[in-house]
Structures are given as C-alpha cells and as structure tokens.
Amino acid sequence: MRRKTRQIFLGDLAIGGGAPISIQSMTNTDTKNVEKTVEQILKLEEAGCDLIRFAVNTKEDALAIPKIKDKIHIPTIADIQFNHQLALYALENGIDGLRINPGNIGESWKVKEVVKLAKAQSVPIRIGVNSGSVHQKYIDKFHGVNVDSLCYSALDEVKVLEDMGFYNIKVSIKSSDVSVNIEANRKFSALCDCPLHLGVTEAGNMDQGLIKSAVGIGSLLHDGIGDTIRISLTDDPVKEVEAAKILLRTLGLRREGVEIVSCPTCARTTIDLISLVNKAKDRLAKEKRPLKIAIMGCPVNGPGESREADYGISGAGGKGYIFKKGEILKIVEEDQLLDALMEQIDRDEE
Numbered sequence: 001m002r003r004k005t006r007q008i009f010l011g012d013l014a015i016g017g018g019a020p021i022s023i024q025s026m027t028n029t030d031t032k033n034v035e036k037t038v039e040q041i042l043k044l045e046e047a048g049c050d051l052i053r054f055a056v057n058t059k060e061d062a063l064a065i066p067k068i069k070d071k072i073h074i075p076t077i078a079d080i081q082f083n084h085q086l087a088l089y090a091l092e093n094g095i096d097g098l099r100i101n102p103g104n105i106g107e108s109w110k111v112k113e114v115v116k117l118a119k120a121q122s123v124p125i126r127i128g129v130n131s132g133s134v135h136q137k138y139i140d141k142f143h144g145v146n147v148d149s150l151c152y153s154a155l156d157e158v159k160v161l162e163d164m165g166f167y168n169i170k171v172s173i174k175s176s177d178v179s180v181n182i183e184a185n186r187k188f189s190a191l192c193d194c195p196l197h198l199g200v201t202e203a204g205n206m207d208q209g210l211i212k213s214a215v216g217i218g219s220l221l222h223d224g225i226g227d228t229i230r231i232s233l234t235d236d237p238v239k240e241v242e243a244a245k246i247l248l249r250t251l252g253l254r255r256e257g258v259e260i261v262s263c264p265t266c267a268r269t270t271i272d273l274i275s276l277v278n279k280a281k282d283r284l285a286k287e288k289r290p291l292k293i294a295i296m297g298c299p300v301n302g303p304g305e306s307r308e309a310d311y312g313i314s315g316a317g318g319k320g321y322i323f324k325k326g327e328i329l330k331i332v333e334e335d336q337l338l339d340a341l342m343e344q345i346d347r348d349e350e
C-alpha cells in the first residue's frame, strides 16, 4: 500500500496524495542555451520524463525559463543553490517548482521573500537535504551525518516553511550510502506527510548507479514510500528516464511500455539471442502499450514463458517460433524472427 501524502501540483501534474509516481530528470546543458536545453528536454519527454529540473545559476538562466517552457510540455523545476534572488527571478519568469535548501539561502528574510512569492504563485518548493547540508546542531547531537541527522534536518527545513504558512512542500533526503538513504526516508515518512522525492545521490555510472538506485529507490517504493523519483547516473539523462521506467514497471507501479523477459542463454541456445533481445528492445522502445514479450533461446522454456506473456519468440535450431498468448503462430528463419514479431504486434494494434 502506498503511503498517503499531502498532494501538491507542479503545473498540472499532481504529486503525492495517491497520484502516479512521477519520473524526474535533470538537464546537463547550459540552461540559458535555450536551443540545447529544449532539445534535451524534448528527448527526455519522449523517453517518458514527467518533470524536468534545471540549474538556475545566473539571471540569464532565469530569463530563459519562459523561452524553454514555450517549447516543452512538462513542468519545470529550478534548482537554486545559495542565491535567493535567483529563486525570485525563476518565480517571476514562470517556473513551476523550486528546489532550494532554506539553510543554504541564509537569513530568514531572504527565505521569507521566496516563500511569499512562491505562495502567491502556488509554486511548490522542494527542500533538498543531503549529506553536505545536514545541520551542524544535528551532526553534534547525533554524532555525524547519519539517518537521524539527515531526517531531523529535513524536518527542521519543513518547519521553517510551515511556520511561514507555506505547506506546498516536497522533500528529498539523499545519501550516497544506500542503507542510510533508505532508513532516513523511512524515518522521515513516518513523521511527516510531505510528498517525497527519491534518489540516491552521486550514484555513479550506469553499472554502479543502476544497482545502487534500484536498491535505494526500489526498497522505498516497495514500502509504499516515494512520490517522484530520479535515477541519477553519470551518463545521458535519457538513460535515467529509461531506467526509472523499468524500475516502476518492475514494481508494478507503472504499466506503460514493453517488458522483455529473456533467458540468460546456455549451451542449449540455438539462435543469437543476445543480439535479438537488444534489437527487440530498440525497436520496441517507443511502444506505449503494456506488453510482456518473452524471448527465449530454446524450446525448453519458450512455450512455458510465452504462456505468461503477450508475445513470445523461442529459438529452435536456426529458426524460431512466434507465440501469441502461448499459442504457436508460426515458425520462421532466425533472421526474420524480429520482423515477424513486429508485424504481428503492429497487426494486433490495428
């Protein structure tokens, strides 16, 4: 069961309160380079990104917001580090959400100015707490950066905004230590109903980052915790979105798109299964229907797996069977297997 959180809106997108879990990514272009930033966001949208964050480091970045928003279709979040004036510029230029850390903004009058304008514009604020922004008083109290100091720092930040009458809040608590990440979010979610954005910070490149994020984010999602997610990778952000979709589908939290079930190959494999699966993945990448496709190397497990899938292929000595819901439709040469499968899928859509 998913944990019930208060609902907020980023543009038209509902977050929390039972809304579907949203996938977020972050651009790595120079924000004020509108052409490049828009190009990247459109690619991310196509991959399935629901909301996009970009750094606002200068006034020029903030002035680019309306030009970017004009050409994209998903809500935008401005990532502000220390300068409250940039948060104000971002709000004045129509940003849909702010990501700030009140502790980094400094004096309370500056935070108040940002909160006042965000409230007037109904723009939510995401408070981000990570290992680098834990409050010193909690580091002292809990003897370092750990589950408690992360959690209580986040609760303090929420209180700062709520004391100003601002409740339109999302929170993220991130640690590059996966266990700390999981426990700090569990603890926070038991104490506060703010929607949570999940991520494992500095997760690393594809290999390491995918596993760390699958464990760190996946464990929490499995507990029913989390309203938006970002899989951070030192790679093309499109891969973050693709991985996030797979994670949500794996946990039954999103149905859209194709799940390919394929065997690990063994001495019984009678076709070039690895290349077939990779090609199938590419050709089905844009398919929106919730399809399960089993691609197996031999007839031992092929028919069985195909019964559980919408479509299936199983190799059989340089040829292969095409299945639909466990029924054999035809047998074709190995080099025609993928075309035959795609033809069948396309025909069934008509």
Ligand code: SF4
Binding pocket: 263, 264, 265, 266, 267, 268, 269, 270, 296, 297, 298, 299, 300, 301, 302
């Ligand atoms: S499905 Fe066949 S080829 Fe694939 S691992 Fe199992 S026995 Fe081997």
